[in-house]
Amino acid sequence: MPKPFQFNANDIKIEKRETVFQGFFRLDKLWLTHPRFDGREMPIFTRELFIRGDATCVIPYDPARDEVVLLEQFRLGALGRDQSPWLLELVAGMNEDGESPEEVARREGQEEAGLTFSRLEKVCDYLVSPGGTTEMVHLYCGQVSTAGAGGLFGIEHEHEDIRAHVVSTDEAIAMIQDGRINNAAAIIAIQWLQLNHDRLRREWSA
Structure with a gap:
């Protein structure tokens, strides 16, 4: 069997591309083709692509x-689900032009x-949802003191x-286990913290 990643971006042929919506975000429609794994060429097909910039998320942790x-x-995308549309999330923000993810992390913190x-x-x-959007999330864990933390911002x-x-x-871990936290960035970060918990407490408390 061939190994993964036998194709790359140069194998994609974009026959046509047009912007069908331009607002705070952009939606493009593409007509494209690419090689198939069985050696044939995929017939030209269309896809809509949500153009959204990259974001940075941080889980603040006090070791x-x-x-x-x-x-x-409040998150509009959670409206209509069998849950509250007020979510528990990480510190997060969109990356502005010329900003590094670390700069975004510190600003949003x-x-x-x-x-x-x-x-x-x-x-x-x-990649947040590569079937339909360009967005990439840069995910970090940031050391803080939680003494006096909390409040309205x-x-x-x-x-x-x-x-x-x-x-x-422990409570954060319990909230992803029982579904109270169900957004990807927070789940990934909390599970990463669970895996790296002992090391961070040792290294960051030194």
């Missing part, structure tokens, strides 16, 4: 107190939770309304 900070806010990260450790980069003219909660690491 001394073994606590994390999670942000509660201040704006969304009043937190300053003494260090940042990369967790991973992941957000930029009012951007219609942000955020409550920061301080919870134990």
Whole structure:
């Protein structure tokens, strides 16, 4: 059997591309073809692509107190589900032109939770939903002190309304196990923290 990744971006042939919506985000329609695994050429087909910039997310962690900070806010995409559309999430923000993910992490830590990260450790980069959007998330764990953390934050003219909660690491893990936390960035970060918990407490508390 051939190994994975026998094809790359050069194997894609885009016959036509047009922007069908331009607002805060952009939606493009593409007509394209590419080789198939069986050696044939895929007939030309269409796909809609949601053009969205990259984002950076951070789980704030205090190794001394073994606590994390999670942000509660309304999310339109969760409306209509059998749950509250107010979700518990990470510190997060869209990457602006010329900003590094680390710069976004530090900016959003201040704006969304009043937190300053003494260090940042990369967790991973992941594609949010590559079947239909371009967005990549850069995910970090950031060291903070949770003493005095929590409260109300957000930029009012951007219609942000955020409550920061301080919870134990064990409680955060329990919330992904029972489904109270069901967004990808938070699940990935909390599970990563669970795997790296002992190392971080040892190294970051030194």
